[in-house]
Amino acid sequence: xxxxxxxxxxxxxxxxxxxxxxxxxxxxxxxxxxxxxxxxxxxxxxxxxxxxxxxxxxxxxxxxxxxxxxxxxxxxxxxxxxxxxxxxxxxxxxxxxxxxxxxxxxxxxxxxx
Numbered sequence: 001x002x003x004x005x006x007x008x009x010x011x012x013x014x015x016x017x018x019x020x021x022x023x024x025x026x027x028x029x030x031x032x033x034x035x036x037x038x039x040x041x042x043x044x045x046x047x048x049x050x051x052x053x054x055x056x057x058x059x060x061x062x063x064x065x066x067x068x069x070x071x072x073x074x075x076x077x078x079x080x081x082x083x084x085x086x087x088x089x090x091x092x093x094x095x096x097x098x099x100x101x102x103x104x105x106x107x108x109x110x111x112x113x
C-alpha cells in the first residue's frame with residue numbers, strides 16, 4: 001500500500017506542478033496583454049491630441065474662409081453702392097440743367113409786391 005499511496009502523492013505533485021506551469025504561462029500572457037493595452041492607450045491619447053489639433057486647425061480655416069467671404073461681399077456691396085451713387089449723380093445732373101432752362105415763374109422773379 002505504501003507504493004500506491006506514493007503513486008497518488010506523485011500524481012498529485014505532478015498536477016500541482018502542471019498548475020504552477022499554467023499559472024506562469026497565464027502570468028506571461030497577462031503581462032503581454034497589459035503591454036499591448038498600454039501601447040493602445042498611448043496611441044489613443046496621441047490620436048485624441050491629433051484630433052484636437054485638427055479641430056483647432058479646421059476652426060481656424062473656417063474663420064479665415066468666413067472672413068474672406070465677408071470681405072468679398074462687403075467689397076462687392078461697396079462697389080455697387082458707389083456705382084449707384086455715381087448713377088444717381090449723373091441723373092441728378094441731367095435733371096438740373098433741364099429744370100434751370102425753364103422760364104422763371106412770377107414768384108421766382110421776386111414777385112412780392
